[in-house]
Amino acid sequence: MFRNQYDTDVTTWSPTGRLFQVEYAMEAVKQGSAAIGLRSRSHVVLACVNKAQSELSSHQKKIFKVDDHIGVAIAGLTADGRVLSRYMRSEAINHSFTYESPLPVGRLVVHLADKAQVCTQRSWKRPYGVGLLVGGLDESGAHLYYNCPSGNYFEYQAFAIGSRSQAAKTYLERRFESFGDSSREDLIKDAILAVRETLQGETLKSSLCTVSVLGVGEPFHFLDQETIQKVIDTFEKVPEDEAGEAGEAGEGEAEAAAAAAPAEQGGGGAGDQDVAPMEM
Amino acid sequence: MTFTIPIDNGDALKNAETDSQRTLYPYVTGTSIVAIKYKDGVLMASDMGGSYGSTLRYKNIERVKAIGKHSLLGASGEISDFQEILRYLDELVLNDNMWDDGNSLGPKEVHNYLTRVMYNRRNKFNPLWNTLVLGGVKNGQSYLGMVSMIGVSFEDNHVATGFGNHLARPILRDEWHADLSFEDGVKLLEKCMRVLLYRDRSAINKLQIAKITEEGVTVSQPYSLKTFWEFQAFHNPTAGAQGSW
Numbered sequence: 001m002f003r004n005q006y007d008t009d010v011t012t013w014s015p016t017g018r019l020f021q022v023e024y025a026m027e028a029v030k031q032g033s034a035a036i037g038l039r040s041r042s043h044v045v046l047a048c049v050n051k052a053q054s055e056l057s058s059h060q061k062k063i064f065k066v067d068d069h070i071g072v073a074i075a076g077l078t079a080d081g082r083v084l085s086r087y088m089r090s091e092a093i094n095h096s097f098t099y100e101s102p103l104p105v106g107r108l109v110v111h112l113a114d115k116a117q118v119c120t121q122r123s124w125k126r127p128y129g130v131g132l133l134v135g136g137l138d139e140s141g142a143h144l145y146y147n148c149p150s151g152n153y154f155e156y157q158a159f160a161i162g163s164r165s166q167a168a169k170t171y172l173e174r175r176f177e178s179f180g181d182s183s184r185e186d187l188i189k190d191a192i193l194a195v196r197e198t199l200q201g202e203t204l205k206s207s208l209c210t211v212s213v214l215g216v217g218e219p220f221h222f223l224d225q226e227t228i229q230k231v232i233d234t235f236e237k238v239p240e241d242e243a244g245e246a247g248e249a250g251e252g253e254a255e256a257a258a259a260a261a262p263a264e265q266g267g268g269g270a271g272d273q274d275v276a277p278m279e280m
Numbered sequence: 281m282t283f284t285i286p287i288d289n290g291d292a293l294k295n296a297e298t299d300s301q302r303t304l305y306p307y308v309t310g311t312s313i314v315a316i317k318y319k320d321g322v323l324m325a326s327d328m329g330g331s332y333g334s335t336l337r338y339k340n341i342e343r344v345k346a347i348g349k350h351s352l353l354g355a356s357g358e359i360s361d362f363q364e365i366l367r368y369l370d371e372l373v374l375n376d377n378m379w380d381d382g383n384s385l386g387p388k389e390v391h392n393y394l395t396r397v398m399y400n401r402r403n404k405f406n407p408l409w410n411t412l413v414l415g416g417v418k419n420g421q422s423y424l425g426m427v428s429m430i431g432v433s434f435e436d437n438h439v440a441t442g443f444g445n446h447l448a449r450p451i452l453r454d455e456w457h458a459d460l461s462f463e464d465g466v467k468l469l470e471k472c473m474r475v476l477l478y479r480d481r482s483a484i485n486k487l488q489i490a491k492i493t494e495e496g497v498t499v500s501q502p503y504s505l506k507t508f509w510e511f512q513a514f515h516n517p518t519a520g521a522q523g524s525w
Contacts, residue, residue, distance in 0.1 A: 098392060098396050099385070099388075099392050099393055101389045107379060107381065107383070138382075138383050139384075140382050140383075
């Protein structure tokens with residue numbers, strides 16, 4: 001994307017019907033470190049890469065508990081993400097208080113999307129620069145949603161956002177059809193394997209990733225480092241085989257998105273001109 | 281998002297003009313509601329009377345109404361406040377339906393919403409002068425609860441309001457058991473309603489029994505109970521009474 005005369009204001013349309021400020025906000029999501037979500041019929045797993053500013057600092061918190069039955073993973077401006085998580089927690093607890101019943105995740109996501117939309121239509125605001133993977137339960141089972149700075153939201157079987165998420169998405173695209181009936185353990189394993197794809201060669205250690213699980217009868221909680229390391233050990237023990245498979249999957253093979261993802265035009269110039277990501 | 285707790289006009293306590301808007305005492309009232317859980321769901325009985333003080337003014341008031349797909353609401357106390365509550369619930373159910381997303385308000389949610397409403401009004405010294413009974417079935421689970429005008433709320437296997445608390449509940453404590461059949465449930469409720477008919481001066485002999493199961497709500501047509509007034513003690517009631525006290 002290049003600078004143009006229609007991109008100063010969020011309330012200015014371009015002649016081709018695009019709101020560039022909103023699209024730039026979506027670029028911010030791509031700069032954040034990766035976050036991954038997958039779901040089966042009864043469980044949702046959220047995982048993310050622990051990125052720290054420097055060796056001296058701790059890593060940023062990217063996965064938040066919203067309620068016992070809802071969790072969110074963010075990518076992009078983590079400050080915006082924190083504020084939105086607080087809003088989600090507030091909505092969830094208000095609903096719980098009035099109705100003594102958990103807020104259906106599908107309704108929370110719509111509130112979130114409407115909140116994001118407001119920022120695309122006020123000249124004194126700017127869009128939130130964070131993408132949210134919201135996983136939660138409602139009456140019909142487990143759901144995973146992606147909320148975009150544009151105010152759109154989509155439901156997914158599995159998705160990845162943030163930098164180098166294409167590699168994870170490629171991995172997930174190959175396997176997503178089986179996720180619905182996956183066991184909880186397989187789902188966790190797939191999440192960690194997807195995280196590994198985004199690391200692109202770096203050895204996967206439990207300190208590099210955060211994993212959270214929620215499901216029917218299982219309130220939202222983080223997996224501890226030991227548990228994660230155990231799962232890693234089941235596949236890192238045979239590095240040659242797994243590395244061979246990873247090589248096949250390949251990073252940068254932009255497969256046409258069959259299942260879930262809207263096309264991520266990372267850094268491409270001409271290719272973007274005609275397609276506004278938020279319209280998909 | 282604000283949850284739809286109905287607010288009245290500001291401070292009911294300070295202003296002289298708004299003072300007359302607070303509820304001070306009820307005018308047209310309904311008497312007891314009696315309700316029990318049974319095998320397939322919940323049964324709720326009420327008579328159709330609306331008293332204006334000691335006058336039995338209205339004799340065709342339905343005091344039990346269906347709420348959404350899964351709930352039944354019965355009310356005793358001020359009839360106009362009951363109608364107001366029905367309006368709030370109507371809006372609540374409408375908004376819930378508009379989501380059109382496969383999630384729906386169950387009896388537990390409605391009961392808790394009503395508890396919030398009643399308690400909040402009580403805190404403003406402007407209560408809705410009702411005792412409400414909320415029953416329902418969702419996903420095979422039966423639910424029966426009660427909220428009073430001061431916001432006291434609880435669940436139980438059998439509940440009753442007003443005089444029903446004193447006359448019907450002792451019967452229910454003795455004779456209610458889990459998995460009552462529909463016929464036994466109705467017989468039990470009729471037994472309670474008959475006692476109320478004899479002993480509650482604001483009860484009338486025209487009652488409705490409502491049933492809620494997983495399939496939905498049915499409210500019976502109004503009918504009367506058989507009564508017997510030929511007890512010896514009624515023939516010469518003052519025999520044995522000496523003096524005016």
